[in-house]
Structure formats: C-alpha cells, structure tokens
Amino acid sequence: xxxxxxxxxxxxxxxxxxxxxxxxxxxxxxxxxxxxxxxxxxxxxxxxxxxxxxxxxxxxxxxxxxxxxxxxxxxxxxxxxxxxxxxxxxxxxxxxxxxxxxxxxxxxxxxxxxxxxxxxxxxxxxxxxxxxxxxxxxxxxxxxxxxxxxxxxxxxxxxxxxxxxxxxxxxxxxxxxxxxxxxxxxxxxxxxxxxxxxxxxxxxxxxxxxxxxxxxxxxxxxxxxxxxxxxxxxxxxxxxxxxxxxxxxxxxxxxxxxxxxxxxxxxxxxxxxxxxxxxxxxxxxxxxxxxxxxxxxxxxxxxxxxxxxxxxxxxxxxxxxxxxxxxxxxx
Amino acid sequence: xxxxxxxxxxxxxxxxxxxxxxxxxxxxxxxxxxxxxxxxxxxxxxxxxxxxxxxxxxxxxxxxxxxxxxxxxxxxxxxxxxxxxxxxxxxxxxxxxxxxxxxxxxxxxxxxxxxxxxxxxxxxxxxxxxxxxxxxxxxxxxxxxxxxxxxxxxxxxxxxxxxxxxxxxxxxxxxxxxxxxxxxxxxxxxxxxxxxxxxxxxxxxxxxxxxxxxxxxxxxxxxxxxxxxxxxxxxxxxxxxxxxxxxxxxxxxxxxxxxxxxxxxxxxxxxxxxxxxxxxxxxxxxxxxxxxxxxxxxxxxxxxxxxxxxxxxxxxxxxxxxxxxxxxxx
Numbered sequence: 001x002x003x004x005x006x007x008x009x010x011x012x013x014x015x016x017x018x019x020x021x022x023x024x025x026x027x028x029x030x031x032x033x034x035x036x037x038x039x040x041x042x043x044x045x046x047x048x049x050x051x052x053x054x055x056x057x058x059x060x061x062x063x064x065x066x067x068x069x070x071x072x073x074x075x076x077x078x079x080x081x082x083x084x085x086x087x088x089x090x091x092x093x094x095x096x097x098x099x100x101x102x103x104x105x106x107x108x109x110x111x112x113x114x115x116x117x118x119x120x121x122x123x124x125x126x127x128x129x130x131x132x133x134x135x136x137x138x139x140x141x142x143x144x145x146x147x148x149x150x151x152x153x154x155x156x157x158x159x160x161x162x163x164x165x166x167x168x169x170x171x172x173x174x175x176x177x178x179x180x181x182x183x184x185x186x187x188x189x190x191x192x193x194x195x196x197x198x199x200x201x202x203x204x205x206x207x208x209x210x211x212x213x214x215x216x217x218x219x220x221x222x223x224x225x226x227x228x229x230x231x232x233x234x235x236x237x238x239x240x241x242x243x244x245x246x247x248x249x250x251x252x253x254x255x256x257x258x259x260x261x262x263x264x265x266x267x268x269x270x271x272x273x274x275x276x277x278x279x280x281x282x283x284x285x286x287x288x289x290x291x292x293x294x295x296x297x298x299x300x301x302x303x304x305x306x307x308x309x310x311x312x313x314x315x316x317x318x319x320x321x322x323x324x325x326x327x328x329x330x331x
Numbered sequence: 332x333x334x335x336x337x338x339x340x341x342x343x344x345x346x347x348x349x350x351x352x353x354x355x356x357x358x359x360x361x362x363x364x365x366x367x368x369x370x371x372x373x374x375x376x377x378x379x380x381x382x383x384x385x386x387x388x389x390x391x392x393x394x395x396x397x398x399x400x401x402x403x404x405x406x407x408x409x410x411x412x413x414x415x416x417x418x419x420x421x422x423x424x425x426x427x428x429x430x431x432x433x434x435x436x437x438x439x440x441x442x443x444x445x446x447x448x449x450x451x452x453x454x455x456x457x458x459x460x461x462x463x464x465x466x467x468x469x470x471x472x473x474x475x476x477x478x479x480x481x482x483x484x485x486x487x488x489x490x491x492x493x494x495x496x497x498x499x500x501x502x503x504x505x506x507x508x509x510x511x512x513x514x515x516x517x518x519x520x521x522x523x524x525x526x527x528x529x530x531x532x533x534x535x536x537x538x539x540x541x542x543x544x545x546x547x548x549x550x551x552x553x554x555x556x557x558x559x560x561x562x563x564x565x566x567x568x569x570x571x572x573x574x575x576x577x578x579x580x581x582x583x584x585x586x587x588x589x590x591x592x593x594x595x596x597x598x599x600x601x602x603x604x605x606x607x608x609x610x611x612x613x614x615x616x617x618x619x620x621x622x623x624x625x626x627x628x629x630x631x632x633x634x635x636x637x638x639x640x641x642x643x644x645x646x647x648x649x650x651x652x653x654x655x656x657x658x659x660x661x
Contacts, residue, residue, distance in 0.1 A: 092564070119568065
C-alpha cells in the first residue's frame with residue numbers, strides 16, 4: 001500500500017523549531033512519512049508532541065513565531081516548503097484540506113457561514129458565478145446533513161451547534177474535492193453522539209471520493225476504527241509506524257505499548273509495566289532516545305544513543321534498539 | 332434595536348449616579364481647600380469687615396450643606412448659576428440686579444473649543460494608529476516593525492508637556508511656522524484657527540498614538556493567531572482577502588472600543604496641553620476657576636468633562652456591540 005513513488009504526499013526529514021524567549025526550541029525532528037492514494041494514516045501522540053505542527057507543514061504553513069529548519073513536503077512533484085504564498089494558495093484548500101480541531105473557533109465569527117463556503121468556491125473557481133456558487137453551497141449543506149440549508153447559510157457561526165459547525169467545515173472540504181484531507185482531532189470538541197455521526201460522515205466521504213486522509217489524534221480508539229496505518233509520535237519524532245492491526249497486536253516501541261495500555265478497558269486490567277510514567281518535558285530531552293527518561297525498558301545507554309526507525313516486521317518500523325527484547329519480554 | 336436599548340438604559344442610570352457622586356466629591360474637595368473665593372478675590376486688601384460683606388453677597392456665609400443643596404436643586408433644573416468672581420461684560424448691562432456672568436455662558440464656548448481640539452487630535456491619531464497597528468501586526472516578523480514599535484513606545488513614554496514644549500520650541504519659536512499661543516477666540520480666519528490648533532493637536536496625537544497603536548496591534552495579533560484566520564488561509568484564500576474579510580472585521584471591534592476609551596486619557600491630556608499653549612478650553616477654565624475657588628464654574632466644568640467621558644464609554648460599548656455579530660444577533 002505504501003510504495004513511495006505513488007504516494008499522494010511525501011514528507012522527508014521535516015524539522016520545525018519554535019521561538020521561545022529568543023531561543024529556538026525544536027518541536028518536530030526529522031519526521032519522514034508518506035500517504036498513499038485512498039489511504040488513511042493515523043498520527044498519534046500526546047498533546048504538544050508536534051502533531052498539529054506536522055499537519056500544518058503539509059500545507060507549506062508554519063505558525064507565526066516558528067521556522068521550518070529542514071525537510072521537504074513533496075506533493076505532485078512540488079516541494080510545498082519551497083513554494084511562495086501565491087503558489088500555495090492554489091494547493092491549499094483545493095488539493096489539501098484542513099479540518100481543524102475546534103469547530104467553534106474555525107469559522108470566522110463575523111461572516112455568515114454561507115459566505116464562507118461561497119468564497120472558497122469562488123477562490124478556487126469551482127463554481128462560475130455567484131448564483132451557481134450559492135446553489136452549490138445549498139446542495140453541499142444538504143449533502144452533509146444540515147437541515148434547512150437555505151436558513152443555515154444565513155446564520156453566523158455562533159448560531160450553529162458544534163456538530164453543525166463541523167458539518168459546514170466538511171461541506172467546504174467536500175466542495176473542494178481535495179486529494180488529501182488533514183483531520184486535526186476533528187471530533188475532540190464534540191459530544192460523543194455527534195462525534196460518531198461526524199466520523200461516519202467523514203468515512204462516507206472518504207470512500208465516495210477516494211481521498212487520502214491524515215488523521216491526527218491522541219485517541220487510539222478512533223484510529224483503530226478508521227486507519228489503514230498508524231504513525232506514533234513522541235516529542236517531535238516518529239517512534240513507530242505500522243499497519244493498524246499490526247500496531248495494536250504487536251507494538252514494538254515501549255511508548256506505543258504505553259499509549260495502548262493507557263486506553264481504558266473494561267475487560268482486562270492494564271499491566272503496570274506498560275503504564276506511562278511522568279510527563280513529556282521538552283526542556284529535559286536527552287541527546288539520545290527522547291523517550292528514555294520515561295521508558296520502563298530503558299538502559300543507561302538509551303539516553304545517549306540516537307534512535308532511528310528500523311524495520312521490525314512487514315511494513316512495520318520502530319525507533320527502539322531494544323525492540324526485540326521488548327517483544328520477547330511481552331511475548 | 333432592542334439590544335441597543337438594553338445596552339443603553341442601565342448605563343444611563345449609572346451615569347446619572349456617577350455624575351451626582353462627582354459633583355459631591357468635587358464640591359467637598361473645593362471646600363477642603365484653604366480659603367474661599369472671597370479671600371482669593373480680595374487678597375491683600377482683605378479686612379474682616381470687607382470679607383463679611385463679600386461673603387454675604389456671594390452667599391458664602393451659609394453652611395456648605397445648604398449651598399450644595401441649593402446648587403444641586405438649581406443645576407438639575409438647568410440653572411447653572413453665576414460665577415462668584417467673573418463680572419458680566421459691561422455691554423450686557425445688569426438686568427435684574429445680576430452683576431456676575433452666568434456659568435453656562437462661560438462653560439459652553441470653552442467646551443466647544445476643547446472638543447474642537449480633541450476632535451482635531453482624534454482626526455490625526457486614529458487613522459495613524461490604525462495604520463501603524465495593522466502594519467506592525469501584519470509584518471511582525473520583519474525587522475522594521477521592531478523599530479516602528481520602539482518609536483511608538485517612545486512617543487507614549489514621553490509625557491505630553493515635554494512633547495508640547497519641544498514642539499513649541501521647534502516649530503513656533505525657532506522655525507516660526509505656527510503661532511506659540513493658541514488663542515483661537517481671537518483668530519481672524521479658519522486658516523488661522525487650524526494653524527493655532529495644529530501644535531496642540533499634534534502634541535495630543537503623539538501622546539495618544541502609542542496607546543492606540545498598541546491596542547490595534549494587540550487586537551489584530553490575537554485575531555491573526557486565531558484558528559479561523561489559519562483556516563481561512565489554509566482554505567487557499569489570498570492574503571489580502573484573509574486580512575480584509577477575516578482578520579480586520581474581528582480585530583476592529585475590540586480595537587475601536589479601546590480607542591474610544593482612550594478619549595479618557597485624551598481629556599486628561601487636553602488640560603495639560605491647553606495650559607502649555609494658552610488655549611481657551613475647558614481645561615484652562617477649570618484651572619483658572621480653581622485658582623479663584625469659583626465653585627459654580629468648577630462644578631459645571633467638572634460635570635461637563637465627566638459627561639464627555641461617560642458618553643465616550645457608552646459610544647465605545649455601542650460601537651463594539653455593532654461590530655460583533657454575536658452581540659448584534661442574539
């Protein structure tokens with residue numbers, strides 16, 4: 001499924017720093033991954049590990065006060081990190097689309113939601129003329145299951161519920177028919193029932209339109225349901241990549257094991273050995289394996305020994321030199 | 332429109348309460364100052380007999396409570412009384428035995444002058460600070476922004492009287508481009524009025540720009556970092572469209588509010604600037620009547636200045652509300 005030369009998008013060595021009181025602090029370090037056509041790749045990791053930053057980089061976008069120090073993002077033969085704003089405009093939205101985390105803050109508060117769809121259609125010349133764009137907007141609203149589209153279009157974002165707001169965002173995505181959608185925790189801010197409905201809607205759109213998806217979340221349960229492959233991130237680095245079933249059945253990196261063990265379960269009690277200790281502290285990252293200070297398997301060399309992704313199974317890579325021992329111990 | 336009433340009515344009630352409190356405090360403070368109008372007017376010529384006669388004539392022999400109540404009951408009926416000190420111009424005669432000038436006649440022309448000066452300053456600094464605020468926020472990662480910001484902070488840090496005196500020395504005394512005194516009541520043409528007003532207005536504008544720029548800049552920076560501006564950008568909209576339609580409308584509300592609120596500082600600054608340029612405004616009048624302990628004039632001037640502030644506050648809230656659909660539509 002993941003032959004690199006037919007990938008929709010290919011990220012190489014992505015390295016991003018943030019400016020924190022006059023000093024650059026690394027947030028994403030040498031990230032490399034690719035997404036195949038029609039594939040859903042899950043990107044998992046705890047808050048602040050650089051997931052969103054990575055997601056933004058796929059748009060050639062960096063937050064103000066950050067810099068992309070190295071790397072490339074290959075999309076249709078272009079390196080998005082070296083394009084100027086004007087060239088990126090044609091790709092952003094039209095080819096790669098972002099569905100952000102919090103629908104309540106995603107739509108512009110001062111603009112009616114219908115206008116926010118129409119302006120996107122017009123910017124990408126998806127509709128010819130205002131009339132057509134308006135009609136298309138109403139169609140889209142109906143498609144994503146918004147009741148009374150004509151009336152909804154006249155409303156301001158704050159007059160919609162969280163689920164409706166997210167449907168508006170998805171309607172815009174649908175209009176653009178992008179090749180790749182970046183879902184940045186698209187359901188975290190919604191209640192559970194709305195979450196399930198939005199997930200079903202996204203899944204339907206994905207299969208109908210054959211889009212590739214990067215699904216960013218800290219919720220492994222969701223990833224297990226919808227992803228073909230899962231990539232696990234820790235402190236700005238990839239620590240494990242594997243097809244979903246393989247990752248959940250045979251996790252090789254101690255951090256992945258910790259994440260999986262952290263999912264609350266009713267059936268079996270969690271093993272103490274796997275539990276994650278402590279918190280991610282960016283100021284105290286060791287020069288070697290960044291996870292070493294919190295790792296239950298770590299040896300003293302781990303803190304100084306640089307780790308890189310190595311193949312540990314079919315389509316399965318992990319960045320831990322002790323992976324065989326970890327595997328044996330757990331059996 | 333209902334929301335506007337809901338916004339205005341409680342505030343009008345509060346404003347009236349505030350004005351009553353201000354009049355009471357002002358009256359008390361003037362009472363606490365040593366001496367009274369009689370000692371100030373008579374000065375060295377004072378003898379106990381003379382003081383007694385004058386005090387009776389000015390009603391100053393009655394207890395403060397009575398005088399305040401009397402003033403208040405007349406004030407709310409629109410009779411602002413007469414100055415204790417200023418005499419009516421000879422040409423007007425003295426009908427009904429009144430010899431002193433009506434407070435209203437003294438205060439209104441001065442308020443008009445002050446508002447003209449403040450308005451001129453507003454006209455100078457609002458567009459400038461909106462522009463500078465937007466520039467410094469949009470190009471925040473460029474080097475020139477840092478210099479611009481430093482300059483703006485410098486403008487804020489230097490007090491009005493220093494700016495005023497510097498401008499006076501350079502442009503009025505050395506270069507002779509503008510008159511040093513802003514006696515606009517004696518101006519002979521509109522051009523001359525503008526000439527006289529320019530230096531005082533510029534002084535105020537420089538002092539005010541700093542605050543206003545930072546308000547606009549802060550407000551816009553918050554919006555530029557918001558999720559919806561990022562979403563608009565990542566939808567593939569042009570930079571200009573994102574700025575004009577997604578960022579600015581949402582930054583303007585808070586910025587306008589704070590800018591209108593800055594009129595509070597403006598009014599404070601006006602008094603200083605009026606003194607520096609000998610400008611016949613309300614601030615000068617307040618100062619002069621304080622020197623003479625002319626209570627009715629002091630009270631009227633204080634009430635007017637306070638009303639301007641209260642009105643600015645109300646206007647700020649209304650403007651912000653109209654710019655925010657959340658408040659407008661609920």
